[in-house]
């Protein structure tokens with residue numbers, strides 16, 4: 354199909370109206386996002402919307418009209434609740450959608466079999482003209498391919514819909530940028546089904562108490578029914594995997610920078626204020642204090658991260674208050690509900706090569722009064738967890754002892770037999786070990802804790818650290834120490850050492866380094882100095 358590209362002229366609006374009257378599809382600008390419009394009272398025209406978008410048929414559409422009187426005139430609802438009148442006076446035309454009991458003229462395709470209908474009066478001048486000139490009520494979901502970010506420019510629409518629909522009406526960039534607030538007036542208490550830039554507080558100022566549907570901020574359980582079918586689908590997703598990082602601003606920056614150092618497909622979806630501190634490629638959503646700007650930028654930003662060629666995008670989590678609720682709602686869906694809570698504690702990562710004296714440094718820091726979280730201890734606890742034992746059996750076969758405990762020697766022999774198996778083991782255990790360490794850190798007393806981890810970088814635990822300290826020593830000295838301490842042969846020691854990063858790597862990735870080539874007293878003094886530097890005594 355050859356898609357017509359139209360502008361906001363009298364002639365083009367008439368052409369678009371003619372397409373709609375003939376049962377065709379027109380992408381139209383609204384102040385929120387572009388909508389994919391069809392004659393709402395023509396079931397077969399509406400059906401084509403679902404086909405063009407690849408939208409599940411059980412997800413109902415919003416019906417757009419030019420003015421409040423049209424709702425009754427066209428028989429769209431069976432009853433207009435009083436609160437709908439109040440909301441209309443306050444917010445229409447504008448970015449609000451109201452769900453009411455549906456009228457009998459509404460085809461099943463629009464309401465997806467529900468007994469309600471969603472109605473909105475858009476304020477965008479081109480949408481207003483199209484509605485008036487066509488004389489129709491227009492069913493219009495966002496004009497994106499289902500699952501992708503909603504389009505906020507005609508270019509976005511063309512990227513998804515060219516060749517699939519009759520016409521695209523270009524009305525410039527949408528001023529709001531996120532979809533309308535959806536509120537249902539069916540039920541005892543009005544309830545927000547989708548947050549937008551009209552906030553809960555604004556609505557309550559007009560109609561009193563308003564609830565927020567659980568699905569707005571939380572993931573539904575598998576068998577839970579969504580009040581708004583659209584809430585249950587994966588949404589707004591760029592091709593890259595998105596992970597939401599929740600927590601302090603400094604932590605966000607250090608997390609992303611350290612992740613990027615190890616993986617150059619890492620990118621940031623950030624605020625303007627983060628930009629000067631980031632070393633990873635980024636797309637900004639605007640200033641941290643300007644939520645309207647963020648709403649305006651969000652979908653463009655989600656589409657733009659794919660332009661960076663990113664494999665994984667760490668998004669800076671907005672607050673879920675006010676307009677922020679609308680942003681959070683979209684972002685958590687773009688992230689498929691994958692959220693990392695950044696620790697509130699200051700974390701010192703302590704690592705180093707085998708035989709360098711890292712464990713002694715940990716012991717000393719603990720003696721000086723810091724809480725030390727041991728990765729080895731967390732690793733031992735992790736393999737006792739049922740979820741880990743199950744995953745290990747799935748990966749390596751039956752690796753349990755008759756009493757149900759893990760056969761550690763068997764696991765070790767399988768896991769270290771090939772690099773692929775080692776990788777498999779790490780993929781199963783590292784995230785759990787990190788989680789246990791983070792939990793312990795949060796529960797610990799004091800504002801600063803130490804992560805004692807020889808595999809700090811391999812596990813990704815480095816990303817949670819504010820400061821990283823590596824303990825290093827000359828190779829020959831380390832070999833002598835290991836011979837003495839662990840009674841290992843030179844060959845065994847060499848093998849262990851070859852599995853670790855080299856000194857250059859530790860130096861490049863650390864903020865502080867102690868070279869431990871001297872006596873125990875010298876080392877103690879060096880660690881004491883480090884401690885004082887770190888906790889600023």
Ligand code: TXA
Pocket residue numbers: 383385386387388389412413414415450452464467469470471473493494495496531532533534535546547580581582583584
């Ligand atoms: O800003 C907007 O609302 C844009 C512009 C084009 O108006 N439209 C839009 O439509 O975002 P769409 O289809 O992408 O989102 C409509 C949402 C979906 O989550 C859908 O499940 C919900 O509204 N919805 C529609 N009718 C409903 C109903 N009767 N009951 C509950 N939820 C409904």
Ligand code: MG
Pocket residue numbers: 494495503
């Ligand atoms: Mg949509």
